Amino acid sequence: METVFRVGIDLGGTFIKYGAVSADGSILLRGKVKTPRGCGYEQTLNAIADAVRELSRAGSVQSVGIGAPGVIDGEGGIVVVSGNLGWENKPLAGNLSALTGLPVSLANDANAAAYGEYLCGAGKNYRSLVMVTLGTGVGSGIVFDGKLFEGNCGAGAEIGHTVIRAGGRKCACGRRGCLEAYASATALVSRTKSAMEKDKDSLMWKICEAENADGKTAFDAMRAGDRTAKRVVNAYLRDLSEGLADIANAFRPEAILLGGGLSAEGEYLTAPLQKLTDRLILGGGAYAPVKIAAAKLGNDAGLIGAALLGTKRED
Numbered sequence: 001m002e003t004v005f006r007v008g009i010d011l012g013g014t015f016i017k018y019g020a021v022s023a024d025g026s027i028l029l030r031g032k033v034k035t036p037r038g039c040g041y042e043q044t045l046n047a048i049a050d051a052v053r054e055l056s057r058a059g060s061v062q063s064v065g066i067g068a069p070g071v072i073d074g075e076g077g078i079v080v081v082s083g084n085l086g087w088e089n090k091p092l093a094g095n096l097s098a099l100t101g102l103p104v105s106l107a108n109d110a111n112a113a114a115y116g117e118y119l120c121g122a123g124k125n126y127r128s129l130v131m132v133t134l135g136t137g138v139g140s141g142i143v144f145d146g147k148l149f150e151g152n153c154g155a156g157a158e159i160g161h162t163v164i165r166a167g168g169r170k171c172a173c174g175r176r177g178c179l180e181a182y183a184s185a186t187a188l189v190s191r192t193k194s195a196m197e198k199d200k201d202s203l204m205w206k207i208c209e210a211e212n213a214d215g216k217t218a219f220d221a222m223r224a225g226d227r228t229a230k231r232v233v234n235a236y237l238r239d240l241s242e243g244l245a246d247i248a249n250a251f252r253p254e255a256i257l258l259g260g261g262l263s264a265e266g267e268y269l270t271a272p273l274q275k276l277t278d279r280l281i282l283g284g285g286a287y288a289p290v291k292i293a294a295a296k297l298g299n300d301a302g303l304i305g306a307a308l309l310g311t312k313r314e315d
Contacts, residue, residue: 003028003059007052007102008307009066010109013039013084018051019300020058021307025120027300029058039085045092049099056100064096065105065306067112073154074309077106080154105309109302111148111157113295114141116305117257119313121297126254130247131295132159134215134260137172138180138243142251146312160184164242179243185215185262188236192218195232202228215262223268237272244273245280248290259295266294 003020005028010017012035019030031051036043052064070082077093079085093104107115114131117123123131123143133139138160142149151157160180161173168177169187181187195218196202196210203226204210207217218236221229244256256277262269274292278285297304 004062005055005059006062006307007055007064008303008305009048009051009064010112010303010306011035011044011048011066011068011085012109013069016044016047016051017299017303018048018055019303019307020055020061021304023311025116025304025308027304029055030303031055035085039087041087041090044085045095045099048096052096052100052102061102063103063105063310064100065107065112065309066092066096067107067109067302067306068092069109071155072106072108072111072150074105074107074111074148074150075154077104079106105306107148107306107309108141108150108154108157109306110139111141111150112303112305112309113139113259113297113301114143114257114305115148115309116297116301116303117259117295118143118146118305119308119311120304121301122257122293122295123255124313126291128251128253129255129257130159130251130253131257131259131301132244132247134183134185134240134258134262136184136186138184139259142253144251144253159243159247162243162246164239164246179240179246182239183236183243185260187239188215188218188232188262189213191232191236192229195228199228202226204229216265219265219268234272237269237276241273241276241280244277244290244292248277248281252288253290255291255293257293257295259298259301263294270294 005020069084071080093106140159165177169181171178171181204221218232
């Protein structure tokens with residue numbers, strides 16, 4: 001019997017990751033190629049088409065789904081603007097469909113990751129969730145009753161650019177005080193380096209030099225009993241909880257899932273965040289509780305979610 005699957009594409013400015021995904025979210029085959037130099041549109045389009053053709057030799061492809069960075073018009077299949085790729089108004093879905101003869105769906109990469117977690121990951125037991133990815137920036141995706149909420153023309157759900165501190169740190173988007181400026185992994189690393197420079201006796205120096213600090217550094221030193229590291233982590237968690245409480249107050253999802261590399265901290269991240277956020281939520285966390293949990297699919301969430309765009313979970 002011929003293998004039937006959907007193809008998922010996780011399109012980034014550095015790599016194009018692709019995979020053959022079964023109905024239950026299992027990745028049957030996978031591959032990765034470098035995004036063409038300069039992210040030229042035609043070259044990138046052809047590289048994606050080549051990846052689809054490669055996978056099609058292994059079985060019958062039902063459809064293709066793409067998760068791409070930037071403002072995405074999912075209904076029209078258009079990359080409206082993507083700073084990471086340097087694209088504007090590119091009809092990616094239609095162009096790829098013309099090259100492959102297959103139906104193609106397109107979504108923002110964070111939305112695709114949220115959908116993957118909803119269908120096959122940590123969100124399987126919830127009808128509504130918001131996923132927040134803590135990486136270079138703060139990405140987000142919202143799923144309610146099996147459908148992605150993308151806002152008008154696909155330009156919404158940018159929770160990383162809600163302000164938690166008016167007049168605060170400058171964000172890459174141009175505003176000040178955005179959640180991203182305080183709660184991204186980049187912000188945590190910056191906070192860690194600053195604390196290390198002020199406290200030369202911190203255990204964080206035994207873990208690495210300040211220039212090599214990453215998102216794990218403060219958490220690792222905190223677990224070893226370092227007070228400076230604990231202050232860094234606590235300040236980070238307080239800022240992040242402000243953003244999570246805003247999400248809870250605006251949408252009241254059943255769960256907020258945390259993705260990105262920091263989600264590997266598990267209970268050291270989610271347990272204190274649950275307590276902090278519950279205190280900030282309007283009316284408290286007892287009524288209509290919002291579970292804060294780590295995402296489960298890791299770097300595969302976007303690929304799986306992209307492949308399964310347009311499908312609906314059977315409960």
